Amino acid sequence: MSPEPGWVRHAVLYHLYPLGFLGAERTADEVPEGEVRHRLSALEPWLDHAVSLGASGILLGPVFASRTHGYDTTDHLAVDRRLGDEADLVALFAAAHARGLRVVLDGVFNHVGEDFGEYRQALAEGPSSPAARWFRLRWPDPSAADGGGHPAHDDFEGHGALVALAHDEPAVAAHVEHVMRYWLERGADGWRLDAAYAVPPAFWAPVLTAVRAAHPDVYVVGEVIHGDYAGIVAASGMDAVTQYELWKATWSSLEDGNAWELAHALRRHAEFTEAFVPLTFVGNHDVTRIASRLSDPRHLDHALALLLTVPGTPCVYAGDEHGFTGVKEDRAGGDDAVRPAFPATPSELSPVGLPVLHRHQELVGLRRRHPWLHDAELSVRHVSNPLLVVALAPRAGAPDAGPDEGVLLVLSTDDAEVRWGLPADLPGALAAGPAALAAGTGSLADGGRTVVLPPHGWAVLTHP
Incomplete structure (x- = not known):
C-alpha cells in the first residue's frame, strides 16, 4: 500500500468552497483595484462547527488570486483579494491548528487563467519568449480573422479562459514545486491537485519527491474522475485520488434499487485499498448534492453510512451535513446551487437540518x-x-x-421488512457472539444473530 502521513489515518475532512461560502463577488473586477476584502476570518466559527461534527481537517477550495471561480488562477502566491491576503490565510491556518484541524489546500496546476503572469508575458514577447514554453501554444492563431498576432492555446476541456500548462517544461515543474512548498512553509498541511487526471502522472513524481523532502508530513490527493486509479497513484507519487466510481455507484444504486452496481463498485474499492486509501465522498463543489440525487430521503442515511464505514479518507461537503439540496447544471452559473453563501455562524442554519447533522455526528x-x-x-x-x-x-x-474488531453494514431498499441471519464466518467477535446495533434503524433478534430491517432500513453492527 502507498505510504501516507500518519495523521491521515484518523482524518475526516470538512470541505469548504470559500468564494461561494463567504459570499464573495462573482469576479475580481468587482473589487476596486488595491482593495482587499478580509473575509477569511469569517470561517473561524465554521472551524468550530467542523470540530463539533467530528472532523479533523479542512479541505479548503481555491483561495488564490483568480478572475472568477477560483480555478482560473492568476497568481498562485497571492490570496484572492475577494477573500483576503496572505496574513489572513496564515491566520486561518493557525486558527485551524489551534483546534486540532489540518488544512488541505486546492492547487490548480493543470491550467491557469488568462491573466496569469507568464501567459501575459508570452503574449507580449512572442513565441521565442521563455514564458511561451510554459504553455501549449500555436503561433499564430489559425482561427483569427486577421491572421492573428496572438497564439491559439490548449485549454481545459473546451474552456478557452483556462490556459493549459506545458507539463514537459522544467520551469512549470519548478513553479509548482515552489508554490506547494511556499504554502506548506506557511502552515498548510496538504494539497488537493485539481484536474490531476489531465496532467501526465510522471510530471508529479519529481515534484512531489522534492516537496516531501522538505515536508514529509504533507498529504497529496489528486482529483481523478476516471482512469487507472492505482496506476496513477503509483506513477505520480500522490497519496490518494478521489473515488468517483464509488460516489457514482452510491447514489445511483440507491436511487435505482440496484445493489448489484454498488456491490461491484465496493469490490473494486476493496482492490484499490490494497494499493492506496482513496478520498471518499458523497458530495463536493462540482456535483449535485446527495440530498437532491436521492428521491427517497430515507436513503440519505444509507449513503452516509457507506461513506463513514467503508475504507477511505472520508470528506463531507459543507451543507451536506444539514441536508442541503442543490442541482448542478451544465450552463454558465450552473455551479451556483451547489456553492451557496452560508450564514455568519452555524447557529443561524435552519433547525430543519439538525436530524441530518446528528446522524453525521453519530x-x-x-x-x-x-x-x-x-x-x-x-x-x-x-x-x-x-x-x-x-x-x-x-x-x-x-x-x-x-482482536475482536469487526463491523457489518446492512442496507435495504425493500418496501417490506427484511431479516438476515448472521453467518459464523464474520470478522472478529461477530463470528459467534451476539451483535450490537451501533447505528441505524434496524434491530436484532434471535439472541443478536439476526438483523431485522424495517422498510428501507439500515444497520451498522459491531460486537458488544
Whole structure:
C-alpha cells in the first residue's frame, strides 16, 4: 500500500468552497483595484462547527488570486483579494491548528487563467519568449480573422479562459514545486491537485519527491474522475485520488434499487485499498448534492453510512451535513446551487437540518472510535436488489484494532421488512457472539444473530 502521513489515518475532512461560502463577488473586477476584502476570518466559527461534527481537517477550495471561480488562477502566491491576503490565510491556518484541524489546500496546476503572469508575458514577447514554453501554444492563431498576432492555446476541456500548462517544461515543474512548498512553509498541511487526471502522472513524481523532502508530513490527493486509479497513484507519487466510481455507484444504486452496481463498485474499492486509501465522498463543489440525487430521503442515511464505514479518507461537503439540496447544471452559473453563501455562524442554519447533522455526528463518532476502518479489508457478504451486506475487518497488523474488531453494514431498499441471519464466518467477535446495533434503524433478534430491517432500513453492527 502507498505510504501516507500518519495523521491521515484518523482524518475526516470538512470541505469548504470559500468564494461561494463567504459570499464573495462573482469576479475580481468587482473589487476596486488595491482593495482587499478580509473575509477569511469569517470561517473561524465554521472551524468550530467542523470540530463539533467530528472532523479533523479542512479541505479548503481555491483561495488564490483568480478572475472568477477560483480555478482560473492568476497568481498562485497571492490570496484572492475577494477573500483576503496572505496574513489572513496564515491566520486561518493557525486558527485551524489551534483546534486540532489540518488544512488541505486546492492547487490548480493543470491550467491557469488568462491573466496569469507568464501567459501575459508570452503574449507580449512572442513565441521565442521563455514564458511561451510554459504553455501549449500555436503561433499564430489559425482561427483569427486577421491572421492573428496572438497564439491559439490548449485549454481545459473546451474552456478557452483556462490556459493549459506545458507539463514537459522544467520551469512549470519548478513553479509548482515552489508554490506547494511556499504554502506548506506557511502552515498548510496538504494539497488537493485539481484536474490531476489531465496532467501526465510522471510530471508529479519529481515534484512531489522534492516537496516531501522538505515536508514529509504533507498529504497529496489528486482529483481523478476516471482512469487507472492505482496506476496513477503509483506513477505520480500522490497519496490518494478521489473515488468517483464509488460516489457514482452510491447514489445511483440507491436511487435505482440496484445493489448489484454498488456491490461491484465496493469490490473494486476493496482492490484499490490494497494499493492506496482513496478520498471518499458523497458530495463536493462540482456535483449535485446527495440530498437532491436521492428521491427517497430515507436513503440519505444509507449513503452516509457507506461513506463513514467503508475504507477511505472520508470528506463531507459543507451543507451536506444539514441536508442541503442543490442541482448542478451544465450552463454558465450552473455551479451556483451547489456553492451557496452560508450564514455568519452555524447557529443561524435552519433547525430543519439538525436530524441530518446528528446522524453525521453519530457516524463520524463511530468512525473515530474505529480508526482501523481507514484501510479495512472489505468483503461483500450478500447482495440482492433489496439488500446489501458488507463486512469490514481490520487489515493484518493494523495498529489501532483489537482482536475482536469487526463491523457489518446492512442496507435495504425493500418496501417490506427484511431479516438476515448472521453467518459464523464474520470478522472478529461477530463470528459467534451476539451483535450490537451501533447505528441505524434496524434491530436484532434471535439472541443478536439476526438483523431485522424495517422498510428501507439500515444497520451498522459491531460486537458488544
